Amino acid sequence: MKRNLQIKFGVIAATILLCLFGIFGLPTSLAQVKENFQKNIHLGLDLRGGSHLVLQVQLQDAFMATADVTMQRLQEELKKQGVVLPPMDRNSPATLDDADKIQINVHGVPVDKTSLFRNLVAEQFPDWILTPVSSTDYRMTIKPSEAIKLKQDTLTQTMHTIERKINALGLAESSVQQRGRAEAEAELLVQLPGVDDPARIKALLQEQAMLELYEVKDGPFSSEQEAMAKHGGVLPLNTKLVHAVARDGQASGYYLLAMSPVIRGTDIRSAHAGQGETPGRWETDFVLTQEAAHRFEQFTESNIGNRLAIVLDGSVISAPTIQNRISDTGRITGAANEQEASDLALNLTAGSLPARVVVEEERTVGPSLGADSIHEGYVAGLAGLIAVVISMLIYYRAAGINATLALVLNAVILIAALAYFDATLTLPGIAGIILTIGMAVDSNVLIFERVREELRAGKGVAAALDAGFSKAFLTIIDTHVTTVVSCAFLFLFGTGPVKGFAVTLVIGLIANVFTAVFVSKTIFDWELSRKRVATLSI
Amino acid sequence: MEFFKNTNYDFLGKKWPFIGLSLLLSAAGIISLFAKGGPRYGIDFRGGALMYVKFAGTPPVDRLRKAIGARIPVDVQEIVGSNEVIIGTEVRSDAALNAARQTMDQTLEATFGAPAGKLDINNTGASELADRLREALQRAPVAMPEQDLQALAKNVLTFRDTPPRSGLITSLDDLAKVQGVTPAVMNVLKQETFPGQFAVRQTEIVGPKIGADLQHQAILAVLYALGGMLVYIALRFEWIYGLAAVIAVFHDTIITIGLFSIFNKEVSLTVVAALLTLVGYSMNDTIVVFDRVRENLRISRREPLEAVINRSVNQTLSRTVLTSGLTFLTALSLFLFGGQVLNGFSFCLVVGILVGTYSSVFVASPIVLFWHNFADKRRRPAGVPAAVKDNARRGAAKVK
Numbered sequence: 001m002k003r004n005l006q007i008k009f010g011v012i013a014a015t016i017l018l019c020l021f022g023i024f025g026l027p028t029s030l031a032q033v034k035e036n037f038q039k040n041i042h043l044g045l046d047l048r049g050g051s052h053l054v055l056q057v058q059l060q061d062a063f064m065a066t067a068d069v070t071m072q073r074l075q076e077e078l079k080k081q082g083v084v085l086p087p088m089d090r091n092s093p094a095t096l097d098d099a100d101k102i103q104i105n106v107h108g109v110p111v112d113k114t115s116l117f118r119n120l121v122a123e124q125f126p127d128w129i130l131t132p133v134s135s136t137d138y139r140m141t142i143k144p145s146e147a148i149k150l151k152q153d154t155l156t157q158t159m160h161t162i163e164r165k166i167n168a169l170g171l172a173e174s175s176v177q178q179r180g181r182a183e184a185e186a187e188l189l190v191q192l193p194g195v196d197d198p199a200r201i202k203a204l205l206q207e208q209a210m211l212e213l214y215e216v217k218d219g220p221f222s223s224e225q226e227a228m229a230k231h232g233g234v235l236p237l238n239t240k241l242v243h244a245v246a247r248d249g250q251a252s253g254y255y256l257l258a259m260s261p262v263i264r265g266t267d268i269r270s271a272h273a274g275q276g277e278t279p280g281r282w283e284t285d286f287v288l289t290q291e292a293a294h295r296f297e298q299f300t301e302s303n304i305g306n307r308l309a310i311v312l313d314g315s316v317i318s319a320p321t322i323q324n325r326i327s328d329t330g331r332i333t334g335a336a337n338e339q340e341a342s343d344l345a346l347n348l349t350a351g352s353l354p355a356r357v358v359v360e361e362e363r364t365v366g367p368s369l370g371a372d373s374i375h376e377g378y379v380a381g382l383a384g385l386i387a388v389v390i391s392m393l394i395y396y397r398a399a400g401i402n403a404t405l406a407l408v409l410n411a412v413i414l415i416a417a418l419a420y421f422d423a424t425l426t427l428p429g430i431a432g433i434i435l436t437i438g439m440a441v442d443s444n445v446l447i448f449e450r451v452r453e454e455l456r457a458g459k460g461v462a463a464a465l466d467a468g469f470s471k472a473f474l475t476i477i478d479t480h481v482t483t484v485v486s487c488a489f490l491f492l493f494g495t496g497p498v499k500g501f502a503v504t505l506v507i508g509l510i511a512n513v514f515t516a517v518f519v520s521k522t523i524f525d526w527e528l529s530r531k532r533v534a535t536l537s538i
Numbered sequence: 539m540e541f542f543k544n545t546n547y548d549f550l551g552k553k554w555p556f557i558g559l560s561l562l563l564s565a566a567g568i569i570s571l572f573a574k575g576g577p578r579y580g581i582d583f584r585g586g587a588l589m590y591v592k593f594a595g596t597p598p599v600d601r602l603r604k605a606i607g608a609r610i611p612v613d614v615q616e617i618v619g620s621n622e623v624i625i626g627t628e629v630r631s632d633a634a635l636n637a638a639r640q641t642m643d644q645t646l647e648a649t650f651g652a653p654a655g656k657l658d659i660n661n662t663g664a665s666e667l668a669d670r671l672r673e674a675l676q677r678a679p680v681a682m683p684e685q686d687l688q689a690l691a692k693n694v695l696t697f698r699d700t701p702p703r704s705g706l707i708t709s710l711d712d713l714a715k716v717q718g719v720t721p722a723v724m725n726v727l728k729q730e731t732f733p734g735q736f737a738v739r740q741t742e743i744v745g746p747k748i749g750a751d752l753q754h755q756a757i758l759a760v761l762y763a764l765g766g767m768l769v770y771i772a773l774r775f776e777w778i779y780g781l782a783a784v785i786a787v788f789h790d791t792i793i794t795i796g797l798f799s800i801f802n803k804e805v806s807l808t809v810v811a812a813l814l815t816l817v818g819y820s821m822n823d824t825i826v827v828f829d830r831v832r833e834n835l836r837i838s839r840r841e842p843l844e845a846v847i848n849r850s851v852n853q854t855l856s857r858t859v860l861t862s863g864l865t866f867l868t869a870l871s872l873f874l875f876g877g878q879v880l881n882g883f884s885f886c887l888v889v890g891i892l893v894g895t896y897s898s899v900f901v902a903s904p905i906v907l908f909w910h911n912f913a914d915k916r917r918r919p920a921g922v923p924a925a926v927k928d929n930a931r932r933g934a935a936k937v938k
Contacts, residue, residue, distance in 0.1 A: 339665075
C-alpha cells in the first residue's frame with residue numbers, strides 16, 4: 001500500500017474510533033453499550049415525552065409592589081421629619097406593557113414643607129421622578145433606567161425561584177431560560193423532559209406562593225356588599241377587603257384586613273409538610289427568619305385575642321385567633337392530602353415569585369406518544385435506508401458498497417457530533433437528518449454518474465475516477481455551500497425547531513463532504529492499488 | 539445497470555405544456571388559499587389548545603363533541619386508521635388558554651375516566667400513583683419499602699406506555715406481567731385504580747401572541763434563507779441563475795402549500811421544517827443542472843444556449859432520476875410508516891420532491907433561457923458580431 005494511502009486510512013480509522021467513542025464511550029458490557037448510547041444521545045421533548053412551557057412574567061406586579069413599598073417608606077421618612085401626609089395612592093397597570101407607567105400620587109403636602117418634601121424625595125428616592133400636579137399634590141413616576149433594571153431583576157428573580165422549585169421536585173435535565181433576545185422580553189422558557197404529570201408541575205410553577213400574614217380589622221362578611229354596608233359604603237383608611245376561600249371548615253366570604261402585611265413571603269426561612277394531630281390530616285409548618293420572628297413576636301404579643309389572617313396568593317385561607325405570643329413558627333392546616341401540603345411547603349421554601357406567571361405556551365408530549373414516535377421513526381428510517389442501499393447496490397454494483405459505507409459513516413459521524421456537542425435530537429432534527437441522507441445519496445450518485453461518463457468517453461479506470469471525482473466535487477461544493485448558507489440564516493433568525501433543523505443539517509453536510517468525497521475516493525484508490533484493474537464495477 | 543445512456547430529449551422544446559401545468563397548479567393552490575383565507579395554520583401559529591386523545595376502541599366522536607362542546611366551542615377530528623382523536627379549540631386571549639385546557643381535561647375525565655374515588659391509571663403520573671398506593675398497601679397489609687413502591691409505580695407506567703399498549707391499559711389484569719405486581723399488590727391496584735377509556739397523548743397550548751410571533755419568525759427565517767441562497771448562487775454563477783433558482787424553489791413552496799390548502803391539511807411548525815427540507819432538495823437539484831450548464835458553456839462557446847441547457851439536462855438526467863427516486867422512496871416510507879405525528883411532514887416531502895425535481899428542469903432552466911434570449915434580442919438591432927454575442931450570452935449581466 002502506498003504511504004499516501006496509509007495516511008488516508010489512518011485519518012478515516014481515527015475518525016471512526018473518535019465517533020464510536022463519542023456515541024458509546026468505553027463500554028465493558030453489552031448492557032453498558034445501550035446505557036451509554038441513551039446517555040449520550042439526548043432526545044428532545046417531542047421524542048421522549050415531557051413538557052415545554054413558555055411563561056410570561058407579569059412584571060406589572062413587581063412594579064406595583066415596588067410602588068407600595070416606596071409609599072410606605074416615604075410616609076415613614078416624612079413622619080421622622082414631622083410631616084404627616086394623607087394616604088398616597090397609586091395606579092394599577094393592567095398589562096405587562098404598561099408596567100413602567102406606574103405612578104404614585106402624593107396628596108396634601110403643606111406649602112411650607114414643599115422644599116423639605118422635594119429634597120427628601122431627591123435624596124432618598126433617586127429612582128423616582130417627582131412632578132408637581134398642583135401646589136400641594138405631586139406625581140411620582142419611575143425613572144426609565146430604573147424601570148429596565150427592575151424588569152430585569154424581576155425576571156432573574158422569577159427565573160431563580162422557578163429553578164429552585166424544579167430542583168426541589170428533583171426533575172433532572174430540566175432547564176429554565178429567558179426567551180427571546182431582547183432584554184425586555186418578559187418570557188421564560190421552561191423545559192421539563194420526561195415529566196409524566198405535567199398538570200401538577202404546571203400548577204406548582206404558576207403558584208406565586210405569596211404567603212402574607214395580616215391583621216384582621218373586621219369580618220368575616222358573607223359578601224362584599226355586606227362589608228361595604230357596615231362601613232357606610234367606604235372602606236376605612238389603610239384597609240382592604242380580601243376574599244376568603246372555602247377551606248377546612250371555613251366558609252367562603254370576605255375579611256377586612258390591614259393594608260400592609262405583618263409578615264411577607266420573603267420572611268419565610270423554610271417550610272415542610274407534616275401529619276397533623278389527627279392522623280390522615282396534612283399540614284404545612286413554616287419557620288420565619290430571625291428579623292421577621294422578632295417583628296412577629298411583638299405583633300402577636302400586643303394583639304392577643306385578635307384574629308390574624310393567613311393570605312396565600314391574595315386569598316384568605318384561614319383566620320385564626322391569636323392565643324398567645326408566637327415567635328418564629330407558623331402552621332397552615334387543612335390540606336386536602338399529602339401532596340397538597342408538601343407542594344405548598346416546597347413553594348414556600350423556594351420563595352414567592354415576585355410577580356405572577358401566566359402560561360403562554362405549553363407543549364406536552366405524553367410518554368406513550370414519545371415511545372411510539374421513536375419506534376415509528378426507527379422503522380421508517382430503517383426501511384428507507386434499506387431501500388436506498390439495495391437500489392444503490394443493484395444500480396452501481398460494487399461501487400454501491402462504497403456508497404453504502406459512505407452513507408453509514410455519514411450517519412455515524414452525524415450522531416457522534418450530536419453527542420459531542422450535547423445537542424438534542426428533535427423531530428425537526430430528524431428532518432435535517434433525512435435531508436442529509438438525501439444529499440449524501442446525491443453526492444454518491446453525482447460522482448458515480450460522472451465516472452461512468454468519463455469511462456464512456458474512453459478514459460482508463462484511474463483517469464476516469466480522478467476526473468469524475470474532481471468534476472463532481474465542484475458541483476457538490478456548490479450544492480453544499482448553498483445549503484449551509486441557508487442554514488446559517490435559519491439558525492440566526494429561526495426559532496427552536498427551525499434551529500434544530502439547521503444545526504443537524506450543517507453537521508450532516510460537513511460529514512458528507514468528508515465521506516462521499518474523501519472516504520469513497522480512498523476506497524477506490526485502495527482497490528486500484530491492490531491490483532491493476534481493467535474495468536470498474538460501477 | 540443504467541437507465542439512461544446518451545439520452546437526447548428536447549426538454550426545453552417541450553417546455554410550454556409543462557410551464558402551463560406549473561401555472562395551473564400554482565393558480566389552483568393560490569385560488570384555494572385565497573378562497574379559504576390563507577393556509578390552515580396549526581394551533582402553533584394560530585393560538586389555541588389542542589389535545590391528542592387515544593381511546594381503547596373506536597373513539598366516541600359524537601359524545602365527545604357533545605360533552606366538551608357544551609362548555610367550549612371545539613373541533614373534534616378523528617385520525618383515520620388509529621383510535622385517536624384531535625380535540626382542538628381556538629383561543630383568542632391568553633387568559634382563556636388554561637381555562638380551555640382545563641375544561642377539556644376535566645370533561646374528558648368526567649365522561650370517560652375512572653369512577654369517583656378511583657385513580658385513572660391511564661392518566662396519572664408515577665408519583666401520584668405511588669402516593670395513592672402507599673397507604674392502601676399499608677392497610678392491605680403489604681410491606682413495601684418506599685424505594686420498591688416508587689419502582690413499582692414506575693414499572694407499571696412504563697408497561698402502560700410501551701407499544702402495543704401505547705399508553706392505554708384496557709384491563710388491570712394485564713398488569714400481572716409487570717415486575718413487582720404480586721396478587722396482593724394486584725388487589726390493591728384493583729381497589730384503588732381504574733383503567734379509564736382514554737389517554738391524553740399530546741397537548742399543545744399556544745397563546746395567540748406567541749403564535750403570531752412564531753408565524754412571523756418562521757416566514758422571516760425562510761425569506762432570509764432564500765435571500766442568502768440567491769446571493770450565493772448569483773456570486774458563483776450569474777445573478778439570473780440565482781433568481782431562477784429562487785423562483786423555482788418559491789414555485790415548489792407555493793404548490794405544496796396550495797396542496798395543503800386544497801386537502802385541508804394543517805400547516806404546523808413541523809410542516810415548516812418539511813418545507814425547509816424541500817427547499818433544500820429543490821435547490822440542490824437546480825444547482826446540479828446549472829453547474830453542468832456552466833461547465834458546458836465553457837467547453838462549447840458557439841452553441842446556442844438552448845442546446846447547451848438541453849444537453850446539460852440530459853447529461854444529469856440519470857442522476858436526477860436516481861437521486862429523486864431514492865429520496866422519494868425514503869419520504870414515501872416515512873409517509874407510510876412514520877406515524878401520524880410525521881404525517882404532515884412526510885406528505886410535504888412526497889409532494890415536494892416530485893415538484894422540486896421537475897421545477898429544476900421546467901421552471902429554473904427556462905427562466906435563464908428566456909432572460910438570455912431577451913437580452914440578446916435587445917442587443918441584436920445594434921448589429922453585434924457573432925463572437926461578441928456569444929460572450930454576451932454567457933455574461934449578459936456583466937456586459938450590460
